[in-house]
Structures are given as structure tokens and as C-alpha cells.
Amino acid sequence: MSSLTIKDLRKSYGEVEVLTDINLEADSGEFIALVGPSGCGKSTLLSIIAGLESVTSGEVKIEDRLVNNDAPKDRDIAMVFQSYALYPTMTVRENMTFGMECRNIPKAEQKDTVARVADLLQIGPLLDRKPSQLSGGQRQRVAMGRALVRDPKLFLFDEPLSNLDAKLRIEMRSEIKKLHNRVGKTTVYVTHDQVEAMTLASRIAVMFKGVLQQYDTPKEIYERPRNKFVAGFMGSPTMNFLNAKVVQSDAGFGVTIDGGDGTILPLPADHTANLAAGQSVIFGVRPEHFNPVHAHRGDTSARMKVLVDMVEPTGAETILMTTVAGQDVVASVEPDDAPKEGETIELAINMSKVCLFDPSTELRLSA
Amino acid sequence: MQAHTPNSQTSQASLGQRLANLTPQMVLAPTIFLAFAYVVGFSIWTIWISLSTSTLLPDPTYQGFEEYAKLWGSKRWTVAYQNLFVFGALYVVGSLAAGTVLAVLIDQRVKFEAVWRTIYLYPLAISFIVTGTVWRWIFHPNTGVERALHDMGWLAAKFDWITDRDLALYVVVITGMWHASGFAMALILAGLRSVDGDLVKAAQIDGASMPRIYRKVVLPTIWPIFIAVTVVLLQFAIKTYDLVVALTQGGPGVATTVPAIVVYDLMFQRGQIAQGAAAAVMILVALAFVLVPYALWSAWQSRKEGARHG
Amino acid sequence: MADTSTHEQFDPLATGGMRRRITSKGIVYGALSVFALIYIAPLLIILLNTLRPLEDIVRTGFIALPDAETMTLRYWGEAWGSFCIGGTCEGVSRFYKNSLLMTIPATILSTMIGLLNGYILSKWRFRYDGLIFGLITLGVFMPQQMTLLPWAFVLGKLGLSNTIAGLVFVHTVQGISFTTLFCRNYFVSIPDDLIKAARIDGAGFWRIFRRIILPLSPPIVIVTVIWQFTGIWNEFLFGTVFTSGGNQPITSAIVAFSGSGTGERHYNIEAAAVIMAALPPLFIYIAGGKYFVRGLTQGAVK
Numbered sequence: 001m002s003s004l005t006i007k008d009l010r011k012s013y014g015e016v017e018v019l020t021d022i023n024l025e026a027d028s029g030e031f032i033a034l035v036g037p038s039g040c041g042k043s044t045l046l047s048i049i050a051g052l053e054s055v056t057s058g059e060v061k062i063e064d065r066l067v068n069n070d071a072p073k074d075r076d077i078a079m080v081f082q083s084y085a086l087y088p089t090m091t092v093r094e095n096m097t098f099g100m101e102c103r104n105i106p107k108a109e110q111k112d113t114v115a116r117v118a119d120l121l122q123i124g125p126l127l128d129r130k131p132s133q134l135s136g137g138q139r140q141r142v143a144m145g146r147a148l149v150r151d152p153k154l155f156l157f158d159e160p161l162s163n164l165d166a167k168l169r170i171e172m173r174s175e176i177k178k179l180h181n182r183v184g185k186t187t188v189y190v191t192h193d194q195v196e197a198m199t200l201a202s203r204i205a206v207m208f209k210g211v212l213q214q215y216d217t218p219k220e221i222y223e224r225p226r227n228k229f230v231a232g233f234m235g236s237p238t239m240n241f242l243n244a245k246v247v248q249s250d251a252g253f254g255v256t257i258d259g260g261d262g263t264i265l266p267l268p269a270d271h272t273a274n275l276a277a278g279q280s281v282i283f284g285v286r287p288e289h290f291n292p293v294h295a296h297r298g299d300t301s302a303r304m305k306v307l308v309d310m311v312e313p314t315g316a317e318t319i320l321m322t323t324v325a326g327q328d329v330v331a332s333v334e335p336d337d338a339p340k341e342g343e344t345i346e347l348a349i350n351m352s353k354v355c356l357f358d359p360s361t362e363l364r365l366s367a
Numbered sequence: 368m369q370a371h372t373p374n375s376q377t378s379q380a381s382l383g384q385r386l387a388n389l390t391p392q393m394v395l396a397p398t399i400f401l402a403f404a405y406v407v408g409f410s411i412w413t414i415w416i417s418l419s420t421s422t423l424l425p426d427p428t429y430q431g432f433e434e435y436a437k438l439w440g441s442k443r444w445t446v447a448y449q450n451l452f453v454f455g456a457l458y459v460v461g462s463l464a465a466g467t468v469l470a471v472l473i474d475q476r477v478k479f480e481a482v483w484r485t486i487y488l489y490p491l492a493i494s495f496i497v498t499g500t501v502w503r504w505i506f507h508p509n510t511g512v513e514r515a516l517h518d519m520g521w522l523a524a525k526f527d528w529i530t531d532r533d534l535a536l537y538v539v540v541i542t543g544m545w546h547a548s549g550f551a552m553a554l555i556l557a558g559l560r561s562v563d564g565d566l567v568k569a570a571q572i573d574g575a576s577m578p579r580i581y582r583k584v585v586l587p588t589i590w591p592i593f594i595a596v597t598v599v600l601l602q603f604a605i606k607t608y609d610l611v612v613a614l615t616q617g618g619p620g621v622a623t624t625v626p627a628i629v630v631y632d633l634m635f636q637r638g639q640i641a642q643g644a645a646a647a648v649m650i651l652v653a654l655a656f657v658l659v660p661y662a663l664w665s666a667w668q669s670r671k672e673g674a675r676h677g
Numbered sequence: 678m679a680d681t682s683t684h685e686q687f688d689p690l691a692t693g694g695m696r697r698r699i700t701s702k703g704i705v706y707g708a709l710s711v712f713a714l715i716y717i718a719p720l721l722i723i724l725l726n727t728l729r730p731l732e733d734i735v736r737t738g739f740i741a742l743p744d745a746e747t748m749t750l751r752y753w754g755e756a757w758g759s760f761c762i763g764g765t766c767e768g769v770s771r772f773y774k775n776s777l778l779m780t781i782p783a784t785i786l787s788t789m790i791g792l793l794n795g796y797i798l799s800k801w802r803f804r805y806d807g808l809i810f811g812l813i814t815l816g817v818f819m820p821q822q823m824t825l826l827p828w829a830f831v832l833g834k835l836g837l838s839n840t841i842a843g844l845v846f847v848h849t850v851q852g853i854s855f856t857t858l859f860c861r862n863y864f865v866s867i868p869d870d871l872i873k874a875a876r877i878d879g880a881g882f883w884r885i886f887r888r889i890i891l892p893l894s895p896p897i898v899i900v901t902v903i904w905q906f907t908g909i910w911n912e913f914l915f916g917t918v919f920t921s922g923g924n925q926p927i928t929s930a931i932v933a934f935s936g937s938g939t940g941e942r943h944y945n946i947e948a949a950a951v952i953m954a955a956l957p958p959l960f961i962y963i964a965g966g967k968y969f970v971r972g973l974t975q976g977a978v979k
Contacts, residue, residue: 387881387882390881390882390883391797391801391803391882392803394793394797394882395793395794395797395798395809398790398794398813398853398857399809399812399813401850401853402809402812402813402815402816402853402854403812405816405819405824405850405851405854406812406815406816406819407812408827409819409823409824409827409828410819410823412826412827412830413823413824413826413827416826425826425830468708469709469712472705472708472709472712473709475702475705477705477706477709481966483709483713484970485963485966486713486716486717487712487713487716488962488969488970489716489959489962489963490716491962491973492907492958492959492961492962492969493720493911493955493958493959494910494911494912494913494928494954494955494958495911495913496911496913496928496931496932496954497911497928497931497951497954497955500931500932500947500951501719501720501722501723501951502719504723504739504944504948505719505722505739505740509738510734510738510739510944511738511739511740512740514737514738514739514740515737515738515739515740515741518737518738518741545715545716545719549716550973553970553973554973557970602818605820606820606821608821608913608914609913609914609928612913612932613931613932627820627822630822630825631822631914631918634825634826635918640826643826644826646822647820647822647823647825648823650820650822650823651820651823654818654820658818
């Protein structure tokens with residue numbers, strides 16, 4: 001059953017359209033991540049689902065009930081805010097019971113629910129404190145607790161981890177994942193952090209300029225991005241985009257880098273549908289799909305000579321900033337394989353993972 | 368981002384929901400009515416009276432700008448307007464100067480800062496009437512400074528500005544400064560405190576002396592505060608009424624008469640409410656001359672600011 | 678320029694700075710003290726004169742210390758309860774009561790309305806809200822003179838001429854502009870997310886006001902109450918124009934009996950009355966402290 005359905009949704013402020021033709025549905029229990037750069041409309045979309053913003057046209061359904069005109073309180077949702085939005089004058093307990101109080105739920109039941117959720121989140125000892133007396137991580141937990149006491153049909157998260165430091169962020173991330181596994185509620189999670197989206201979501205909606213670019217599983221999004229924007233946004237360091245041309249030889253289709261030495265990089269047979277010889281393309285390779293030839297790891301049949309400008313060890317991997325024919329190429333290699341700065345080396349490319357994009361439409365070409 | 372009421376969508380919302388969405392507007396409605404009546408209605412009313420033949424009572428017969436012409440033809444009014452310019456200029460500049468000196472002194476990490484501030488600012492809590500009355504006694508030759516000097520044996524001492532046609536206005540200026548310089552001090556001090564401490568350190572390392580740091584680095588960075596204080600003080604000056612009533616009652620003669628006093632006299636002493644209204648409108652015009660450019664300038668500033676951050 | 682000399686006095690980095698810093702501190706405290714004397718002296722002089730017999734004041738003027746032998750608090754009592762003003766001999770107590778009856782309700786009313794307005798204008802968006810806020814704010818700048826005739830007419834129509842209730846009404850309407858401006862500017866800093874969270878929790882307009890906004894309001898309530906109380910208590914023109922005789926507030930009454938130059942002057946009693954008139958706002962100012970300053974900065978800069 002579909003737990004959230006968004007159909008042909010548009011939102012505009014006067015002349016300015018901030019959301020265009022959004023179509024999205026989430027199955028019951030799914031974890032959906034809305035991701036995109038700031039200003040892409042993801043937070044507006046979340047506010048619309050919550051009922052905090054009105055709809056210009058289109059439909060929002062929660063469990064097949066049209067909620068376009070329902071007040072937030074009637075939508076059976078709970079939300080965790082980026083700023084946590086804990087009521088500063090109330091204790092943690094009062095923060096959690098406020099919603100039930102508004103709904104006239106009996107005191108005894110309120111107490112039981114708070115006890116249950118406090119137990120789940122291990123915030124029992126904090127119940128009588130004020131938000132100002134809590135650490136960032138504790139506030140985050142309380143904010144989730146406030147959402148959990150509602151037992152809603154839909155959980156909404158608005159960049160809940162962006163105010164935490166890096167270490168705590170990773171901790172809370174896995175905590176949210178565990179919690180979701182345990183509670184099993186449909187969740188919509190807004191973030192600008194693609195790692196968060198990849199690790200948490202069952203499906204990711206990538207948004208840009210008010211348009212839903214792609215809505216798919218993390219694996220599909222990463223491996224088969226619909227367009228250049230999605231390919232570039234997901235993954236870090238970001239995918240390399242090289243101007244190239246399609247060539248056809250006896251061995252089948254391949255590409256040559258514009259301005260390069262003419263080496264043909266052969267494309268796997270299943271990548272060649274819709275291609276024509278001589279066609280200009282954008283050749284996309286993720287940094288981790290390079291390997292120095294001298295390391296003898298895997299297939300080295302497709303090679304590219306690059307000049308190493310800079311070597312950045314990060315510990316687990318080493319990032320190479322290189323150039324080929326005046327175009328920048330970033331590669332991520334095993335630390336042991338790293339060359340020296342100023343060297344010219346050959347990089348082998350895992351051609352089964354590359355993407356080709358149309359330079360004008362920026363859509364991915366090969367199937 | 369703001370909490371939007373979903374009021375653009377009414378097609379399917381229930382009646383109760385729609386009413387709930389309208390609560391803010393309904394609660395605000397009486398205020399909107401009062402504010403509109405007060406700001407727009409009252410202004411139009413007074414302007415209309417100023418254009419009528421009203422004397423002791425309102426009279427709707429239109430006579431155009433005749434009362435304005437009579438007003439500007441009267442010696443009393445032109446003197447009052449001149450007084451306003453002299454008083455306003457000296458009062459604003461004097462209060463700003465005194466306020467700056469006080470703020471810089473307090474900014475020297477002095478002990479008991481709160482006590483000093485409290486002392487300099489307290490006149491602002493006291494009414495113009497009390498201020499004026501107190502200073503009248505002190506300035507008056509029979510009761511104040513001159514009398515005390517005589518008693519101390521300096522019989523030739525003379526300090527009768529308050530009864531001197533040429534000097535009485537300066538008494539008003541001094542009293543006004545006493546009342547308002549603490550206000551300037553408070554705002555300028557708040558401004559000084561907002562200046563980035565690293566700026567001062569950098570200037571010190573550059574070898575600048577403290578007076579130079581204040582003059583060249585710190586005070587110039589808070590110039591918007593000076594403009595804000597100037598605008599507020601000019602507003603006070605234009606509206607000045609009670610202070611003069613308590614201090615000199617506009618005298619001797621018309622030496623300290625200000626426009627607001629003329630308004631009161633015309634309306635309630637001489638039964639010429641049309642001309643009084645005309646004088647009131649002139650006060651409004653003077654205020655507009657100060658406030659409209661300031662409002663435009665502020666709007667321009669904040670737009671520039673917004674553009675820089677957005 | 679004069680810089681070179683002061684340079685050595687003020688620069689903490691200069692060699693031998695310790696001694697020089699002490700002299701410059703001396704200059705700072707000296708200047709502060711001289712200014713403090715200028716600010717305190719006038720009120721102190723008047724305060725001392727409330728203790729002196731009239732012959733004393735007439736003989737030496739105001740600027741003299743009270744004589745320990747003849748010093749008395751009698752004149753405070755007379756000023757309060759038995760001094761004759763305009764034919765009635767009730768002192769200022771009656772006008773004092775008028776002022777309280779005018780100031781307290783007008784302060785409470787305008788503050789409450791301002792809180793609601795500020796909440797609406799900062800947290801609820803609707804068409805023309807900016808325009809409405811602008812209109813209300815304009816009321817802050819309206820010169821009283823522009824409103825005298827309309828008010829006189831309105832008060833007459835409402836049957837409130839020469840009543841305290843009339844003054845309460847006038848001051849409330851005039852005050853709404855200030856209080857709305859203060860409260861709105863304060864509430865803008867409360868995160869909108871709090872309101873959103875409360876709406877999702879199921880709270881409506883009034884519950885959000887009561888449970889979220891009001892508990893956060895004490896600082897602005899204090900600022901607004903201080904500002905309104907001192908402003909209304911100290912106001913003179915409306916009190917003088919719209920009331921007369923025994924219905925006047927204290928500020929108008931003071932001018933009525935000390936301004937006129939006829940007859941024998943009772944300086945000591947007048948001084949006591951003047952001090953009494955200054956006391957409530959002074960008390961509020963001292964008690965309110967930093968909130969008073971905060972109100973100033975907000976009222977002036979915004």
C-alpha cells in the first residue's frame with residue numbers, strides 16, 4: 001500500500017515557481033530521502049507534505065486520503081526540525097506531551113507513552129530538564145522522542161543532523177537507521193548530504209531547481225544516474241566529466257577524449273545502444289573507477305595517460321588531482337598505489353561503470 | 368521561511384478549518400481599524416479643518432490655504448519656526464557630542480559601569496514637566512544660581528539667561544541636552560560594544576593612540592547609530608512642547624516659543640482652530656522632512672544588505 | 678595635532694605605560710564624576726529644598742543646604758494631602774490617584790494588545806500584513822498636535838470628555854503603535870520552527886500564543902510595561918487638553934499650580950510635589966535597569 005502519494009504537485013509564490021510537477025510515492029514503511037543543493041525545493045516539499053505550506057496545484061495523499069486542505073494536526077504526521085524546535089520554556093517531558101495535550105489524550109496514557117518512548121531513546125533521565133540544559137545530541141534525541149510519541153502515519157525529518165558535529169552526526173545517523181528499522185514507519189527525510197541519503201534511504205529523490213531529477217534506490221541513483229546533475233551530485237569526490245567523442249572500430253564502440261592522444265577507450269557492448277560514431281558526448285567516470293596501471297588491479301584494457309598535479313592522502317584512500325588534455329581528472333586510488341606529484345602515469349578505467357551524457361540535454365545516453 | 372496559513376486553498380477546507388485560518392486576521396481587525404482611524408482618519412480630519420473656516424468650533428466651509436498664509440504671516444509663528452531650527456540644531460549636536468564623550472569614557476572598562484550609566488540616563492525617565500520645573504528654579508535669578516552667587520558674596524554675579532530675550536532659548540537647549548544626552552550615550556555605547564574587538568587590536572598593533580583609534584576606527588564604523596540617534600532627537604525637537612511650557616512658557620515674550628506651543632495657543636486659547644490645525648500640519652510636514660528620507664535610506668540600506676547576503 | 682601628547686597618555690603599548698595608565702584612568706574617573714554631578718545636582722537640590730522652611734528658601738534661593746535645626750518632612754505631607762490647589766485643599770493625592778488610574782489600565786491594555794498584534798504580525802502571514810504593520814508603525818511618529826482636535830471630537834461623542842477613562846482610551850490607542858512595534862520586533866527572533874512544530878502537534882492560534890509565545894515574553898513585557906508606564910505617566914499635553922480641574926493627571930496639575938506666577942509661592946511644597954511626580958517613573962527606571970535601555974535601543978533604532 002502506498003503511504004504517501006504526491007501527484008503533479010506545483011508550488012509557486014506569485015510568479016516564481018519553486019516546485020514543478022513533482023510525482024512521488026512511498027510504500028508503507030519506506031525511508032525516502034529528499035536530497036539536493038540548497039534552494040532546490042526539498043524543504044518546501046517537506047513543508048507541503050506537513051501542511052505548513054499550501055499547494056498551488058496537484059495532490060498530496062497520505063494513506064490514500066487527500067490531505068491538500070487538512071491542517072498539519074489532522075494529517076497524522078510528526079516532524080523533526082533542523083533546529084529541533086524544542087519548546088524552550090517546557091521541560092523535555094512537557095515537550096513530549098504537548099501534542100497529546102492538544103489532542104486531549106488522558107494523562108495516564110500520556111505518561112505511559114512518554115515512558116515507553118523515553119525508554120526506547122534512553123532519555124529517561126532527561127525528562128525533567130529544559131532544552132537549554134541538553135547537549136546537541138540529547139536535543140536531537142528529544143526531538144525524535146517528541147515525534148515518536150505521536151505514533152504517526154508519516155515521519156518527516158528536516159535536515160535533522162546538520163547542526164551536529166561530524167562525529168555525532170555519524171552516530172545519530174546509524175541511530176536513526178536503527179530506530180527506523182525498529183519502528184518501521186514511513187519516513188521522509190530531507191538532507192543536503194548525499195552520504196546521509198545513501199546510507200539511510202530505501203529510495204532517494206534527487207531534486208534540483210524545483211524539479212525532481214530522479215527517484216530511485218540508492219544503488220540505481222549511484223550507478224545509473226538519469227542525468228549529469230544527479231551523477232555529479234551523488235558521490236564524493238564528484239564524478240569526472242570529460243568532453244569526448246564516440247568512435248566506432250572493428251572492436252565496437254569506444255570514446256576518445258577531446259584534445260587527447262586519440263587512444264580509444266572501448267565501451268562494453270551493453271553500453272552502446274543509441275550511440276552513433278562521431279557523436280560528442282560527456283564521458284563520466286567516478287574517481288574510484290580509476291586504477292593506476294602499474295598497480296595491476298583488475299582489467300587494464302582501457303587506459304588514459306594523465307599528469308599528476310597533486311596527491312592528497314586522506315588515510316583510507318589517496319586522491320589524485322590530474323590533468324589529461326587540459327581537462328581535470330580526479331582519481332581515488334589505494335594509498336600504496338599513489339604516484340608522486342609531477343609524474344605522468346597511466347590510469348586504467350573500469351569501463352563497465354562509466355556513464356555517457358548528451359552534452360546538450362545532459363541526459364544519460366547509454367542504457 | 369514563514370509559517371504560512373494555508374488560506375489560498377479553500378475549495379475543500381471545512382468551514383471550521385477556514386474560520387480557524389482566519390483567526391489571526393479577526394483578532395487583528397480592531398487594531399487595523401483603530402490604526403487606520405488614528406493615522407489616516409485623524410490626519411485627514413486635521414488637514415480638512417486647516418482648510419476650512421473653522422474658528423472656535425469646526426465649520427465645514429472650505430476656504431483653501433488662507434489659514435496657512437495667515438500663519439506664515441504671523442510673527443509669532445515665524446519666530447517659533449526659527450527657534451525650532453536653532454534649538455533643534457544645538458540640541459541635537461550638543462546631545463550627540465555629550466553622549467559620545469560619556470559613551471567613550473564609560474567604554475574605558477571603568478568600574479561600576481552600571482552606576483555611571485544609570486546616573487547619566489535617569490533624566491530620560493523623568494517627565495519634561497518635572498525637568499523644566501526643576502531647571503526653571505535653578506536658572507531663575509531669584510531662586511537659582513545667580514541668587515546663590517549673590518549669597519556667597521559675589522554681588523556683581525549675573526546669570527539671568529532665562530529672563531533674557533536673547534539667551535532664554537539657550538536655557539531650553541541646555542535643559543534639553545541634560546534630558547537627552549544620556550539617551551545618546553546609551554545608544555552610542557551599545558554601538559561601541561558592537562564593534563569588533565579585533566579591529567581595535569589591529570589598530571593598536573598599527574601603533575594608533577586611543578583617541579586616534581576612537582576617532583578614525585571605532586566611531587566611523589558606528590555612523591549608522593549616529594544617524595539613528597540624530598533622527599530620534601530631531602523628532603523630539605520638533606515635538607518639543609512640555610519642556611518649554613514648564614521652563615519658560617515660551618517667554619520672555621516669544622523668545623522661546625516653539626511651533627507646538629503656537630498650535631496649542633491657536634486651538635485652545637485663541638479659538639482659531641483652523642489656523643491651529645494648519646500649524647499642526649506644518650509640524651507633520653517638518654517630521655516628514657526628517658523621517659521620510661530616513662525611512663527611504665534605511666530601506667535602501669537593508670536592501671543593499673539583503674542583496675549582499677542573498 | 679594634539680594627538681602626540683595624548684598618544685603617550687593613552688597608549689597602553691607605550692613603554693612605562695603603567696604609571697601613565699593610572700593618570701589616564703584618573704582623568705576618566707574625574708570626567709565621569711564631573712558629569713555625574715551635573716546630572717544628579719538639579720534633582721538633589723530640589724529634593725533638599727523639600728525639607729527647608731519657606732523663609733529659608735526665600736532668603737537664600739534653592740541652592741543651599743538645609744539647616745539641620747529646621748529640617749522637616751512636613752512639606753511632603755502638605756504637598757500630598759492638604760496643599761490648596763485651585764480652591765480645593767487636597768494636595769496632589771487626588772491628581773496622583775488620577776495618574777495611577779490612567780496609567781495602569783492604559784499600560785496593561787496597550788501591552789496586552791501589543792503582545793497579540795506582535796504575535797500575529799510576526800508569526801502569521803496573510804495578505805497585506807506588511808502594509809498593516811507599516812500603518813500601525815506610522816502611529817509611533819504621529820505628532821500629538823495632529824490628533825488633538827479629532828480626539829476632542831471622538832471623546833465628546835463617546836461621552837468621555839474630561840474623564841480619566843477618556844485618557845485611558847487615548848493612551849491605549851496611541852500606545853498600541855509602540856507596543857505592537859516592540860513585540861513584533863521581539864517575536865520575529867523566535868524561530869518559526871517552534872510555531873510549525875506546535876501546529877503539527879495540533880496547537881491552534883490561541884494555544885500557541887498561550888503555551889509557546891507568552892512563556893517566552895517576559896523580557897519584552899517588561900520593556901513594554903516600563904516604556905508605556907513612564908511614557909503615559911509623564912505625558913502632559915493630552916492630560917491638559919482633555920481634562921480639567923480635579924480630573925487632571927499629576928503632570929498637568931504640577932504645571933497648573935507651579936507654573937502660574939500669582940500669589941505667594943510655596944517652593945518647598947511645590948518641590949515635594951515635583952519630586953513625587955518624578956518618583957514612579959524613576960522607581961521603574963531604577964528597578965527596570967537594563968530593560969529600560971533595551972526598550973530605548975529597540976524603540977529608537979528599529
